[in-house]
Amino acid sequence: MIYREAGQFKTSYAADQQLFPIRQDRIGILILLAVVFLAIPGIASEYWFSAILIPFLIFSLAALGLNILTGYAGQLSLGSAAFMAVGAYAAYNFQLRIDGIPILISFGFAGLTAAGVGILFGLPSLWIKGFYLAVATLAAQFFIVWCLTKFPWFSNYSSSGVISAQKVVILGHEFASPREKYLLVLSIVAVMALAAKNMVRSSTGRAWMAVRDMDVAAAVIGIRLMPTKLLAFAVSSFYCGVAGALYAFCYLGSVEPDGFSLDMSFRILFMIIIGGVGSILGSFLGAAFILLLPIFLDITLPWAAGLLGLPFSNATVSHIQILLFGTLIMFFLIVEPHGLARLWQIGKEKLRLWPFPH
Amino acid sequence: MSKKIGDVILDLQNISLRFGGVKALTDISFDVREHEIRAIIGPNGAGKSSMLNVINGVYHPQEGVIVFRGQERKRMEPHHAATQGIARTFQNIALFKGMSVLDNIMTGRITRMKANFLEHALWLGRARREELEHRKKVEEIIDFLEIQHIRRTPVGRLPYGLQKRVELGRALAAEPSMLLLDEPMAGMNVEEKQDMCRFILDVNDQFGATIVLIEHDMGVVMDISDRVVVLDYGKKIGDGLPDEVKNNEDVITAYLGASH
Incomplete structure (x- = not known):
């Protein structure tokens, strides 16, 4: 009864073509924006910002990027982390080598650099499809990481390719605290999600x-x-490039090429599979799920084991995480290939009729 | 029906198409006049669909010349055909399964939409205006095809007959001057066939589109087409008015086997 569009003509x-045609959705999104922009900065702790919210937003952005390619355009890619690496290293180099370049411009250029590299590695898609294309993007994954390690110019001749991101200063104001970084990342992600x-x-x-x-x-x-x-x-x-730049500048602070591994590409892929292939919302849901589940398990598993009086080591927790991930991914592929976003949509459709069955 | 059949707008001259050693089409010539309904018939494997694929650039014939609106071309890509006003439907429905009826038909207007992806991303004036303008046109087509009730439904969930209708809608959305229909009535029941016939005749009559039609239902073909070309084993065996073709010896042989 609550989620009803009756009477909205x-x-x-x-x-009919506006972003959120149903009034309840418009109210919902306003509340959400108020919560994330106003309420959360007021109440969340430093740990929440730097360990949960910022990585969640950054991975959502990367998942959104992959979702555009795989979910909407149907081109499977296993190179998302590599494109993030391109973004991170490009932003670092723009900051390093161009004097006084504003950080947001660097992020934009980092995205454009990643876009250029993406086009290059997207060329095989003109001839091959599906799994074969995935293998071609796998080449991007390995080649880019190799390239960033092999040529020290990219990391300004630091040892083993590690870069330390410069300070984030916009209009003379330094975004130093996790709260400020959160707000910066949130604004960028919100604008890019809208775009x-x-x-x-x-069309x-x-x-x-x-x-x-x-x-x-x-x-x-x-x-x-x-x-x-x-x-x-x-x-x-x-999108992946900007996410990578934010990953280096607003999350970790210093990154190395090996940090952008195939493992990370797969995690982003799992995010869109679980969240919803071909859905903007799904990118966020999937990122939340993949990032929050380990934290949730870290807290609950030892507690549950303690209740039962079982011996429990950290290794067991991580094994159980891997098991659960595998199971969930198979579950979603078989039962709900459109992921959490689809479940959300089904829920909304049910709510429109509730409490009546038809 | 008072219909003005105009000059030749599509002229196919000596078209031959091979796939490796398989001759799909051998030395086929025929023409299509403006505003007419031109049927292509023939037994299975006669090369009818290949013929349509040649017309709109999916296949490139090894020999022969295609003249469309006075422009001679040997080789072209499908999107060129689309921009020149040739639209088509497919024998096995080729809708975009994950998209709604509305989006499918909107996609049909894509060659007429000029805004680029940046304008779309920022939802600037032209992008927004185009979406509205084209939505209006698309709604006219939805009204014309009587599918208002399903406009938000993903096409994958629709029954076969309606999918065929949506596919016709998507082709019409381009406001084509020539419409290629590959078995628009295959697998339909009598009512659905009647509806489809009505739509085809209306399209021809109201929008003035030239129609090239492949169909197996001889009743329909004889009823609605102005001229018929008959293919068998990739060769043309008959061409003319429906009545002429019906009494053509070769055609009867191809369909019924040699006379006893």
Whole structure:
């Protein structure tokens, strides 16, 4: 009864095409924005900012990037972490080598650099599809990490390629505390998520989905496959690149190439599988799930073991985490390939009718 | 129906298409006049679908010339055909399964939308205006095809007959001057066929689109088409008015076997 659109009539296509056509959704999103921008900065602890909220937002952004490529344009990629590495190292170098460049411009350029690299490694998608393309992006993953380790220029000749991100200063104000960094990351992620939503609900997104669902029909309608696929690679890598820059500048502070491993690419892929392939919301849900589950297990498993009087080591906890991840991913692939976002949508549809069954 | 059939707008001359050693089409010539309904018939494997694929650039014939609106071309890509006003539907429905009916038909207008991805991302004036303008056109098509009630449904969930209709809608969205229909009525029941016939005749009549149609239902073909071309084993065996074709010896042989 609460989530009802009865009585909300649309009298123009503009009203029907707005971002959140249902009033309850609009109210919901306003409350959400108020909570994340106003309430959380007031109440959350330093630990929450730097260990949970900031990585959550950054991984959401990376997952969003991968979702644009894999979920919307249908091109499987295993190189997300490498594109994040490109973003991190590019932002570092722009800051280092161009005097007085504003940090946000560096982040933007970092995204563009990643986009360029993404286009390069997206070229095979013009000839190969599916698993074979995934292998080609795997090449990107290994090549980029190798490149950043091999050529010391990228890390300004530091040992083993480690870079220490410069200070984040915007208009003379330094974003030093976790709270300030959280607000900065949140603003960037919010703007980019809105931009992504706008892209996927317009003809750019429809072209991507058309290529994903039936490429021959897409071509016959007049969609040029090559620019469409490469644009998906570029935009996706841009998002991953910015996420990588934020990862270095606002989360870890110092990063090394090996930190952006294949393992991380897979984690981002799992985020979109569990969260929802082809869904903006799903990128956030998946990132939250993958990042929060280990923390949740860290707290609850020893406690549960203590209750039962069982001996419990940290190794066991991490083994159980891996087991659970594997199981959950199989579960989602089989039972709900559209992930948590789809469950959310089904929930909303049920709520529209509740308490009536039909 | 008072229909003005115009000049030749599509002229196919000596088209031959091979896949390795398999000759799909051998030396086929025929033309299509403006505003007419031109049927292509023939037994299974006669090369009918290949013929459509040649017309809209999916296949590239090894020999022959295609003249469309006075422009001669040997080789072109599907999206060129689309921008020149050729739209088509497929024998096995080729809708975008994950998208709603509305989005599928909106996609059909993509060649007419000019805003780029940055404008979309920022939802600037032109991007927003285009979405609204084209939405209006798409709603007209939705009204025309009587599918208002399913506009938000993902096409994957629709029954077969409706999917065929949505696919016609997607092709119409491009406001094509030539519409290629590959078995639009295959697998339909009588009512659905009647509806589809009505839509095809209306499209031809109201929008003035030239229609090239592949169909197996001879009743339908003889009823609605202006001229018929008959293919068998990749060769043209008949061409003319429906009545002429019906009485053509070769055609009867191809369909019924040699006379006893």
